[in-house]
Amino acid sequence: MIEVLFFTVAVLIAAYLLAPAFQSLQLPEADPRDALEAAGDAALRALHDLDLDWQTGKLSESDYRAARALLEAEASEVFRQLAGPGARQ
Amino acid sequence: MVNLVGEVGRFALLAGLVVALYGIAATALGLTRRHGGYLASGRRAVTVWALLMALASAALMTAFLSRDFSVRFVAMASESTQPLLQTIMAFWGGHDGALLLWALILAGYMVTAVWSLRFHPDLQGPAAATLLVVAVFFSILLAGASNPFVPLIPPPPDGQGLNPLLRNPWMSVHPPMLYLGFVGMSVPFALAVAALITGRLDDTWVLLSRRWVIVPWIFLTLGLLLGAKWSYVVLGWGGYWAWDPVENAAFMPWLTATAFLHSIQIQERRGMLVPWNVALVLLTFGLTIFGTFLVRSGVLSSVNAFAEAPLIGYLFLSFLSVLLLVSFGLLAWRWEALKSRGAVETIISRETAFLANNLLFVAAAVVVLLGTMFPVLTEAFRGVKINVGPPYFNTVMVPISVGILLLMGIGPLLPWRQATPEQLVRNFTLPAAAAVLGALVLGLLGVRHLGAVLVYAAALFVLGTIVQETARGTRVRIRRGEIAPLALARLFGRNRRRYGGYAVHLGVLLMLVGIAASSAFATQAGATLRPGERFSVGRYTLEYGGLRHSELPGIDVTEASVRVWAGARFLGSYAPQRYFYRAQEQPMHHVAIRSSLREDLYLILSEWTQDGRGTIRVLVHPLVSWLWIGGVVAVLGAAFAILPERQRRAP
Numbered sequence: 237m238i239e240v241l242f243f244t245v246a247v248l249i250a251a252y253l254l255a256p257a258f259q260s261l262q263l264p265e266a267d268p269r270d271a272l273e274a275a276g277d278a279a280l281r282a283l284h285d286l287d288l289d290w291q292t293g294k295l296s297e298s299d300y301r302a303a304r305a306l307l308e309a310e311a312s313e314v315f316r317q318l319a320g321p322g323a324r325q
Numbered sequence: 326m327v328n329l330v331g332e333v334g335r336f337a338l339l340a341g342l343v344v345a346l347y348g349i350a351a352t353a354l355g356l357t358r359r360h361g362g363y364l365a366s367g368r369r370a371v372t373v374w375a376l377l378m379a380l381a382s383a384a385l386m387t388a389f390l391s392r393d394f395s396v397r398f399v400a401m402a403s404e405s406t407q408p409l410l411q412t413i414m415a416f417w418g419g420h421d422g423a424l425l426l427w428a429l430i431l432a433g434y435m436v437t438a439v440w441s442l443r444f445h446p447d448l449q450g451p452a453a454a455t456l457l458v459v460a461v462f463f464s465i466l467l468a469g470a471s472n473p474f475v476p477l478i479p480p481p482p483d484g485q486g487l488n489p490l491l492r493n494p495w496m497s498v499h500p501p502m503l504y505l506g507f508v509g510m511s512v513p514f515a516l517a518v519a520a521l522i523t524g525r526l527d528d529t530w531v532l533l534s535r536r537w538v539i540v541p542w543i544f545l546t547l548g549l550l551l552g553a554k555w556s557y558v559v560l561g562w563g564g565y566w567a568w569d570p571v572e573n574a575a576f577m578p579w580l581t582a583t584a585f586l587h588s589i590q591i592q593e594r595r596g597m598l599v600p601w602n603v604a605l606v607l608l609t610f611g612l613t614i615f616g617t618f619l620v621r622s623g624v625l626s627s628v629n630a631f632a633e634a635p636l637i638g639y640l641f642l643s644f645l646s647v648l649l650l651v652s653f654g655l656l657a658w659r660w661e662a663l664k665s666r667g668a669v670e671t672i673i674s675r676e677t678a679f680l681a682n683n684l685l686f687v688a689a690a691v692v693v694l695l696g697t698m699f700p701v702l703t704e705a706f707r708g709v710k711i712n713v714g715p716p717y718f719n720t721v722m723v724p725i726s727v728g729i730l731l732l733m734g735i736g737p738l739l740p741w742r743q744a745t746p747e748q749l750v751r752n753f754t755l756p757a758a759a760a761v762l763g764a765l766v767l768g769l770l771g772v773r774h775l776g777a778v779l780v781y782a783a784a785l786f787v788l789g790t791i792v793q794e795t796a797r798g799t800r801v802r803i804r805r806g807e808i809a810p811l812a813l814a815r816l817f818g819r820n821r822r823r824y825g826g827y828a829v830h831l832g833v834l835l836m837l838v839g840i841a842a843s844s845a846f847a848t849q850a851g852a853t854l855r856p857g858e859r860f861s862v863g864r865y866t867l868e869y870g871g872l873r874h875s876e877l878p879g880i881d882v883t884e885a886s887v888r889v890w891a892g893a894r895f896l897g898s899y900a901p902q903r904y905f906y907r908a909q910e911q912p913m914h915h916v917a918i919r920s921s922l923r924e925d926l927y928l929i930l931s932e933w934t935q936d937g938r939g940t941i942r943v944l945v946h947p948l949v950s951w952l953w954i955g956g957v958v959a960v961l962g963a964a965f966a967i968l969p970e971r972q973r974r975a976p
Contacts, residue, residue, distance in 0.1 A: 238329065242336050249340065253347060253369050261361030264446035266525075274528035278593055281822075281970075285594075286741075288820060292797040293751055294740040303742065 272318050279311035328395050334384035334474035341377040341428075342464035344370050345457050352454040364450050371439050371453055374460055375432035382429045385422060385473055389415055395480035398422060398473040404486035404908070406878040410497055415487045417500045420621055420637075421473035426501065427617075428463045430508045435460065438512045438537070445529060451519035452512075459511050462644045470636045486879070489906045489913050495555040503548030503575055507613040509541025510578060514610035514652070517603050521655040524662055526603065531593050534606060538582055538589075539967045543960050545579050550956040561914025561929050563849065563944040565952070566840075568718040573697040574616030577690045581609040584686035587679045587736075594741055595667035595676055600656060601683070603663070607652045612690070614645045619697065671743040678736035685728050692721045719844075723776045730783040730837060733830045734790040737823075756789030780841040784834045791827045798824075817965075825966025832959025839951030843925075851931065851942040862943045865926060866890045869941060870898070872933055881905040885930045885939045889919065901930040901941065925949045 286307060290300040348370025355363030385398070389412050394400040402415040402422065417426045435456045442449035467473070513534045520530045552572060557565040566572060585605040591598045622638035656663075669676055696713045703711040738752040763785035767778050795816070802812035817824045852860040856871035870886030883903045889896045902915035919926040927944040 238332055242332075245336075246340060249344065249373055253344070253351075253366055253373060256362045256365035256369065257351065257360075259362045259365075261365055263355075263359045263361040263364070264449075266445065266447035266523075270445060271525070271527045271529050274532050277532070278528045282594055284820075285823065288798065288801075288823070289740050291801040292794060294738065294744070294748060296745050296748060299740065299743065299745070 269318060272314055276311065276314045276318060279307060279314055283307050283311060328393070328476060330384050330388045330391070330393055331396050331474045331476055334381050334388070334396075335468075335472065337377045337381035337384065338464065338468045338472065338474070341374050341381070342461065342468045344373050344377060345460040345464050348374065348457040349454050349461065352450050352457065356450050356454070367450065367453055367457070368439055371435050371457065374457070374464075375436045378425070378428045378432040381467070381474075382416075382425055385425060386413070386416060388474075389413070392484070393480075394482075394484050395477055396473070397475045397477040400477050400481055400484040402484070402487055404484040404879070407487060410494065411487055411492050414491065414497050417504075418487045418491050418496075421467075421471045423500065423504075424463060424466055424471045424621075425473050427504050427508055428460070428467060430501075430504050431456070431460060431463065431511060434509055434512050438515065442533075445533070447523050447525060448516065448519040448530075448533075451522045452515040455515035455518045456511060459515075462640075466637065466640060470640070486906075486908055489904070489909055489911050490559060493555060493559045495551055495558060499548060499551035499555050502544050502551055506541045506543075506545025506548050506575070507578070507617065509544060510538070510582065510606075510610045510613050512541075513537045513606045517606040518652055518655060521603065521652075521659050524659060526599055526659075526663060528593070531589055534602075535586070535589050536967055538585055538606070538609075539963055542579070542582050542586065543963050545575065545582065546956065546960055546963070549575055549579060550953065550960075554953065557949075558916065558918070559913075561916050563847075563927055563929070563942075563946070565949070568693075568696065568715050570697050571620050573693050574619050577616060577693050577697075578609045578612040580686050580690040580693070581605050581612060584683045584690075585609065587686075588683045591676050591679050597667045597669075597676065598680075599663040600660060603656055604653070605683075605687075607649070607656065611645060611649050611652075614641065614648060618642060618645060673739065673744045673749070675736055675739040675741050678732055678739055682729060682732040682736060685725050685732065689722065689725045689729075692725065693718070696721075723780075726837060727776075727779045727783050730780065730787060730834065733833065734783070734787040737794060737827070737830075738790055752793075755793050756786045759789035760786035774845040777841045777845040780837055784838050787830055787834045791831055794827060795824070819970070821968050821970050822966050825962050825964075825968075828962025828965060829959045830962075832955045832957070832962055835951045835955025835958060837955075839948045839953075839955060842948035843946040843952070846947045847944060849942065849944040851940060853932070853938055853940040855938050863945050864891050865896075865943070865945070867928075867941065867943065869939055871937055872939055877904075879907055881907065883930065883933060885933070885941060887917070887928055887941060889926065896926075899926075899928050901928040903930050920950050922950055923947065 283304065286295075286300070286303055289295055290304075295303070348367045351363045351370060352367030354360065355365075355367055385396075387393075388396045388399045389403055392399070392403070392405050398419060398421045399415075402418040403412050407415070415422070417423045435453075438456065439449060439453045442452055516530065516534055516537060520526045549572070552575065553565040556567070556572075557563075582605075585602060588598050588605065589602050592602050618638065618641035622641055669680070671677075696717050699713045699717075700710045703709055734756055738756070740748070760782040764778055764782040767781055772778055795813070798816045798820070799809065799812045802816055803809060807815065848863050850860070850862040852858075854860065854869035856869060859866055859868045861867070866889070868888040868890075870888060873884045873886065875882045875884070881904070883905075884900050885902075887899045887901065889899060896919060899917035899919060901917040904913045904915055905911070906913065914929055917928040919928075925944075925946040927946060929942040929944075930939060931942045932940040
């Protein structure tokens, strides 16, 4: 009796597992914007941290301005690409 | 008669092995043939494997709760008189059940990780396949050499009972926490392998890996703390850490994971150290498997013990070898693509401090590894087993710990890229003054223990940096018109990573202060007394009141009564006990502890005589409760650091 039960469960598992394999599902493609969004988040976080470092006296004014200009340029480039064709709404 | 529970368990484990193998094949086919259906089928295999592990676990728990001694593991790890909590704990009270718990936790992580990667389809498939490889390994063990459902014919009338050492409530949470930490490291490992396969070690990987390392790091920290607490409360030797191989096995991946959590910030901010970060993740998971091998194979209790469980030992070693070979092979394959975008510009910068911190953490892991493996190596090469013991670990680890402690203070004070001399003076004056002043005060107070003075001075330095950073950040917000409490709350709330990190630093420094004080300044004494006699230890006076004998199911209990005074102030009556487990013929201490922020008074009933005399051993451990408090602060800080931050606006 128990063998029948296990056999039935095994068949159900096999059916559940194999069902999608016979469907012609489209291969999900990675959206290149994922990486850009992550880079954008990282750039904004870096700017926020830099501002806090400056406000708490870890940077000279000239170093702060130079570093901020660099990070702003990086962030602007990322957001320019994100706002380009295919932008998410 | 068919044992339904055992049959269901064996079926679930065997089916789990087949399903995991199928899942790997389906995912691999899906990736190579770019077939979405096969990939979906592979994802279903993850879910089904998880359900089968849950079914096997439910079957084993049912066997324990119904006292089904026809299952060998149940008969070995429980007995009919065991209370409910101990019966539940028996699930992981032996090798086979512990591996099933490991598989159950892996199942939970796998389902969560694969689901959370639904928005990263390119990483999802390879990560799922990697996790399924780990699942196959544990399924092979569970369906074969470590099957917890092996029948016992004929079933005995009663079981052997849980090992008395494991019958403590701390044991109900210690192993699950440790396994949640160990197994959790498989997810960042799978993410790293997936990123190496796809070549996507960008900011997405950084973001995902950081979260997936912090979560198991929290559990691993809790597991280590609970293990130390168990050792302190249950083993009755007065300590909480003995550099035991089992402790070391959990400590090594904690060290490399902590190194990763610092070095990933260099990658995030400067695009540097990508191969190093990947290597740390791979190594951390490798160390969790290696640690499990050390503990489970018996190789460390004696090299000869390896022969007692040769198959399990060889399986672990083979899996570890394949794991490291393939993953580091992938790293070598991608080496060119992982070259750094940035470079260290000056020696005095935050990235240099983080680099030094990484070297010290990895050096600490190597020191622990060498010390742990030394008996195995000497027995293999010279035929003599030589244990290095705590003196080796303490001698090497104290300077490393002081170095790490100092860098915990130095790193946050330095800016990225470079610092000017004026800023160094401005930022370091207060913390350095606190450290020097603290060391002088300790010297004047007569503290001559160099290691402890160094740790205290370094701890004051770190505390100075945390206070200074918090005060300056709060002041900035106050200048904008916020009231002080609101400014402080918003400073923390809007900079969770930074101030969560500082909270972890605060916790670690509290722990190190507790460890230094309780190691360097512990006092102990012992006396054999007649009822009514007194003796003194430090500021305490103790009066022995005699013995009381009683019985619990299966246990003979002997209890001493001890009244304690500090000077003229009566503190209370305490009752250190000795349990004797009749079936296992095993004695166990039940110590009495009076705990305060200042120190712990630790009472042990060592021996007694028929005429009522008792030998009481007393230890006074200064600041030991700071260790537990610091651990909780560190864990809360880490949890705070991974809370989602408010969305920031583009410039």
